Amino acid sequence: MNNNLISRRGRPPVTAVVAAVLLALVAGACGSDNNSGSAAGSGSTTEPKATVDCASGSISGAGSTFVQTIAQQWIKDYATACPGATVNYQGVGSGAGIQQFIAGTVDFAGSDVTMKPDEEAAASAKTGAVLHIPWSAGGIAVEYNLSTVKDLKLSPETLAGIFAGKITKWDDAAIKADNSGASLPSTGIQVVHRSDGSGTTAAFTAYLTAAGPGTWTAGSGKDVPWPTGQGAKGSDGVSGAVKQTDGAIGYSEVSFAKGAGLGIARIKNEAGQFVGPDGAAVAAALAGAEVPSDLKVKINYKPTDASAYPISTTTFVIVPRKPADAAKAKLLKSFVLYALTAGQTTAESLYYAPLPSSLREQAKTAAQSIGA
Amino acid sequence: MTTTDATAVPVRPRRQNPRGDQVFHAAATAAGVAVLLLIVAIAAFLIARAAPAYHRAGWRFLTEREWFPDDPSRAFGILALAFGTIVSAVLALILAVPVALGSALFLTELAPPALGRWVGHLVDLLAAVPSVVYGLWGVYYLVPRLIPVSRFLDRTLGFIPLFDSRNNTYGRSLFAAAVVLAIMVLPIVAAIAREVFRQVPTADREAALALGATRWEAIRLAVLPYSRGGVVGAVMLGLGRALGETIAIALVLAASFKVDIHVLEPGGNTIAANIATKFGESGAHGREALIASGLVLFAITLVVNVVARGVVYRSAIAAEGRP
Amino acid sequence: MSAALGVGLGGVVSASTRRRRSVVNAIACTALGASVVIALIPLALVLGYTISKGSKALTGSFLTHSMRGVGPLDGTGGAYHAIIGTLEQVLIASLIAIPLGLLVAVYIVEYGRGPLRSAVRFLIDVMTGIPSIVAGLFIFAFWVLGLHRGFSGLAAGLALAVLMLPVVVRSAEEMLKLVPDNLREASYALGIPRWRTVVSVVLPTASAGITTGVMLAVARVTGETAPLLLTAFGYDAIRTSPAKGPQSGLPLFVFQQAGSAFDVAVRRAWAGALTLIAIVLVLTVVARVVAGRSQLKAN
Numbered sequence: 001m002n003n004n005l006i007s008r009r010g011r012p013p014v015t016a017v018v019a020a021v022l023l024a025l026v027a028g029a030c031g032s033d034n035n036s037g038s039a040a041g042s043g044s045t046t047e048p049k050a051t052v053d054c055a056s057g058s059i060s061g062a063g064s065t066f067v068q069t070i071a072q073q074w075i076k077d078y079a080t081a082c083p084g085a086t087v088n089y090q091g092v093g094s095g096a097g098i099q100q101f102i103a104g105t106v107d108f109a110g111s112d113v114t115m116k117p118d119e120e121a122a123a124s125a126k127t128g129a130v131l132h133i134p135w136s137a138g139g140i141a142v143e144y145n146l147s148t149v150k151d152l153k154l155s156p157e158t159l160a161g162i163f164a165g166k167i168t169k170w171d172d173a174a175i176k177a178d179n180s181g182a183s184l185p186s187t188g189i190q191v192v193h194r195s196d197g198s199g200t201t202a203a204f205t206a207y208l209t210a211a212g213p214g215t216w217t218a219g220s221g222k223d224v225p226w227p228t229g230q231g232a233k234g235s236d237g238v239s240g241a242v243k244q245t246d247g248a249i250g251y252s253e254v255s256f257a258k259g260a261g262l263g264i265a266r267i268k269n270e271a272g273q274f275v276g277p278d279g280a281a282v283a284a285a286l287a288g289a290e291v292p293s294d295l296k297v298k299i300n301y302k303p304t305d306a307s308a309y310p311i312s313t314t315t316f317v318i319v320p321r322k323p324a325d326a327a328k329a330k331l332l333k334s335f336v337l338y339a340l341t342a343g344q345t346t347a348e349s350l351y352y353a354p355l356p357s358s359l360r361e362q363a364k365t366a367a368q369s370i371g372a
Numbered sequence: 373m374t375t376t377d378a379t380a381v382p383v384r385p386r387r388q389n390p391r392g393d394q395v396f397h398a399a400a401t402a403a404g405v406a407v408l409l410l411i412v413a414i415a416a417f418l419i420a421r422a423a424p425a426y427h428r429a430g431w432r433f434l435t436e437r438e439w440f441p442d443d444p445s446r447a448f449g450i451l452a453l454a455f456g457t458i459v460s461a462v463l464a465l466i467l468a469v470p471v472a473l474g475s476a477l478f479l480t481e482l483a484p485p486a487l488g489r490w491v492g493h494l495v496d497l498l499a500a501v502p503s504v505v506y507g508l509w510g511v512y513y514l515v516p517r518l519i520p521v522s523r524f525l526d527r528t529l530g531f532i533p534l535f536d537s538r539n540n541t542y543g544r545s546l547f548a549a550a551v552v553l554a555i556m557v558l559p560i561v562a563a564i565a566r567e568v569f570r571q572v573p574t575a576d577r578e579a580a581l582a583l584g585a586t587r588w589e590a591i592r593l594a595v596l597p598y599s600r601g602g603v604v605g606a607v608m609l610g611l612g613r614a615l616g617e618t619i620a621i622a623l624v625l626a627a628s629f630k631v632d633i634h635v636l637e638p639g640g641n642t643i644a645a646n647i648a649t650k651f652g653e654s655g656a657h658g659r660e661a662l663i664a665s666g667l668v669l670f671a672i673t674l675v676v677n678v679v680a681r682g683v684v685y686r687s688a689i690a691a692e693g694r695p
Numbered sequence: 696m697s698a699a700l701g702v703g704l705g706g707v708v709s710a711s712t713r714r715r716r717s718v719v720n721a722i723a724c725t726a727l728g729a730s731v732v733i734a735l736i737p738l739a740l741v742l743g744y745t746i747s748k749g750s751k752a753l754t755g756s757f758l759t760h761s762m763r764g765v766g767p768l769d770g771t772g773g774a775y776h777a778i779i780g781t782l783e784q785v786l787i788a789s790l791i792a793i794p795l796g797l798l799v800a801v802y803i804v805e806y807g808r809g810p811l812r813s814a815v816r817f818l819i820d821v822m823t824g825i826p827s828i829v830a831g832l833f834i835f836a837f838w839v840l841g842l843h844r845g846f847s848g849l850a851a852g853l854a855l856a857v858l859m860l861p862v863v864v865r866s867a868e869e870m871l872k873l874v875p876d877n878l879r880e881a882s883y884a885l886g887i888p889r890w891r892t893v894v895s896v897v898l899p900t901a902s903a904g905i906t907t908g909v910m911l912a913v914a915r916v917t918g919e920t921a922p923l924l925l926t927a928f929g930y931d932a933i934r935t936s937p938a939k940g941p942q943s944g945l946p947l948f949v950f951q952q953a954g955s956a957f958d959v960a961v962r963r964a965w966a967g968a969l970t971l972i973a974i975v976l977v978l979t980v981v982a983r984v985v986a987g988r989s990q991l992k993a994n
């Protein structure tokens with residue numbers, strides 16, 4: 001024990017000093033916001049500037065993680081075309097995005113599902129009438145890990161049976177029937193699903209409910225009582241778990257299945273064709289959706305088009321009909337219109353799908369009315 | 373031996389410095405009151421936000437396992453979450469505390485002082501790793517490597533339900549989560565314990581050694597009794613971390629809503645991890661229910677701390693009662 | 696054990712007793728040594744994994760560029776904005792939580808009595824159990840919404856302070872309690888007033904332990920992700936003023952980049968994780984050196 005500590009003076013607040021020094025060091029290192037010098041990205045399609053009706057200022061939005069990747073691309077391309085504008089989008093989840101939109105902390109929300117009546121009432125009370133504008137679309141890939149099967153084909157009933165826990169082996173007769181000639185192993189099927197609430201889950205389970213009646217009984221929603229399988233957080237978590245587990249099957253946005261290098265099953269549509277989730281197939285499926293005048297698209301999970309991929313969904317941007325701030329209204333309108341026009345061409349390179357043209361025209365009309 | 377209870381200062385300063393003392397006393401008291409108000413504010417806010425959820429669920433909140441607060445046709449309750457929280461935290465402490473205390477004792481009592489300090493700082497580094505990194509490392513590195521360990525435990529100790537995996541699947545289980553938690557808790561317990569052991573008066577230790585005690589006996593007779601209160605405090609801080617850890621557990625656990633002692637099987641969930649995974653897509657009702665579950669976590673921490681304080685208090689009395 | 700010692704002290708030491716005691720001693724010391732090794736294994740594994748994953752993308756450009764205007768498939772961009780954000784947020788949290796926490800600990804150990812002291816102590820214990828996201832939620836409701844301040848690095852600093860406070864108080868409390876009373880008494884005997892005794896004797900004696908506790912608290916909040924989502928919110932560009940609007944933070948950056956489908960982003964996540972660990976490491980080492988030097992000076 002020290003005996004001569006009495007002479008000691010109080011020492012300086014160590015952490016504060018350290019942090020201040022570090023801050024000075026880093027701040028002095030001259031960080032840069034300029035990332036345009038070395039655009040090595042392959043997904044960036046340079047748009048002719050003429051098509052963009054630029055606005056300036058700053059808006060921020062939050063919500064759907066589904067749309068985050070393409071939103072990031074739009075933000076980059078829009079900022080290149082319109083240097084005076086800053087758009088900030090954070091993928092915090094559709095539910096949280098809607099809550100923040102209601103609270104007024106963001107200018108727009110991204111959501112995979114439409115607002116519930118009470119949410120819409122709360123938002124209208126805050127910002128006036130709100131618009132749901134579909135602005136992107138994508139297929140939900142059924143991804144699997146089977147070294148012996150390169151091209152898995154599944155009918156809706158079989159898929160529902162697997163996720164309902166009624167089909168438990170890969171060499172089940174139902175899977176064999178869908179894949180004549182394939183060498184299916186006798187390993188057990190490990191189902192992987194989302195553990196977090198998710199718009200992807202909502203679309204996937206809505207499809208199972210529509211396509212596998214009697215087999216899939218757990219209902220549909222952002223989160224359901226899964227009859228079987230393991231949960232994983234986020235699409236990256238699901239894809240990672242499928243990749244780690246031999247005999248696993250899961251669902252995610254196409255980009256995650258591709259990113260993890262997983263096999264993607266082809267799903268049988270109403271016309272009896274086995275189709276994969278590429279952009280054209282998704283657009284074909286969504287062309288069969290019912291579009292009411294408020295644009296709250298009702299997906300038809302049994303599209304009749306022979307080229308349609310049935311597990312397809314749209315995602316919405318939710319904006320005030322008349323934003324209080326005129327400058328923000330202008331930027332919001334400009335950005336959403338950009339996403340609906342030039343922005344659609346980047347969709348396929350990022351494994352999204354362009355909106356079918358009729359839906360896109362309706363969405364554009366709605367976007368034109370922002371602030372008008 | 374000096375008691376650890378420093379609150380009852382036996383000798384008053386001879387010459388008072390009324391003004392300086394008053395100011396300092398007032399500042400300290402004000403800080404105490406400020407913290408009191410802060411916590412009351414947090415609690416009031418949480419209770420106000422959680423009340424509608426309790427009202428909706430009623431007593432079923434305590435007995436229900438599933439979690440569908442946004443769906444009026446389904447129920448939600450804390451049972452499975454609280455179970456997973458407690459089981460994973462207790463398992464983590466069982467794994468971490470012996471290692472933490474053992475390493476702290478070695479570094480303060482047996483190792484050369486300079487070596488002890490530097491290795492101690494190395495162990496502290498474990499606390500520098502952010503929980504999201506533990507989560508990612510846990511999922512992609514640790515979990516696959518724990519599968520053989522789990523299989524071994526199942527084969528050798530499978531007759532005990534705790535170590536049994538009924539369908540021979542392993543992986544993202546409460547056991548794996550507990551291992552990750554143990555690694556996260558370890559530096560906290562070890563660091564505080566090291567400082568606690570270091571505060572043991574050298575005279576006590578040397579007296580034991582001078583009387584012919586071995587190093588281990590000196591530790592048992594001089595070091596451990598003196599530091600019991602501090603060690604319990606260190607463990608409590610570790611437990612607080614284990615109970616409240618969010619992102620790492622959310623990434624590692626294959627969330628399920630079962631109350632199941634088969635900890636090697638994939639599944640399980642904790643209150644904090646459930647808040648993190650469900651928050652993003654929750655509606656208004658869902659958020660209230662999640663906050664209500666956060667309050668239950670408070671209650672758990674509270675009970676555990678009260679018990680721990682009781683243990684320290686009683687052991688202090690027992691220690692003083694001895695000649 | 697005390698019986699064995701008693702026998703030993705009595706001088707009636709049989710050879711077998713002595714042998715047994717030395718065997719027990721050897722086993723115990725080996726076990727303690729082994730626990731150090733066990734504690735260091737996960738460190739080596741986690742650091743090794745993070746370094747192997749993170750070092751590829753950890754370039755000068757990564758450390759000096761933000762994510763502004765970086766497309767989802769671009770390998771460019773970096774964490775500069777997030778580093779700035781994290782340093783500012785942790786600094787704000789430290790400036791609030793460390794002085795307040797030390798004062799509270801001094802109150803509990805040196806001054807407090809009666810029900811108020813019990814209440815403060817009890818509630819601090821409860822506070823250690825606040826899940827990080829709930830702290831974020833509180834600041835979100837109170838500061839971001841209630842006071843209409845909006846998302847900011849400052850809000851994140853406040854949320855982190857809420858998380859830091861109980862760790863600072865609890866560890867400082869344990870350390871202050873361990874300062875022997877005879878030190879205090881010696882100081883009083885010299886006529887030094889109580890507050891001077893606390894500032895000049897009690898706190899410095901406990902300073903090494905308090906520094907450890909504070910560094911643990913800093914390390915813990917530096918890595919927190921969940922509260923940042925609700926307070927700092929995230930921002931792709933550099934924002935040096937923490938009060939001006941949404942800001943990023945390194946853990947948030949890591950979390951968001953790791954959740955991407957594309958490899959370029961996942962690589963940025965690991966580089967960010969490595970940066971974060973390095974920052975906490977530097978903070979820890981510098982704090983130790985400063986604390987060590989001030990202790991040396993005192994001696």
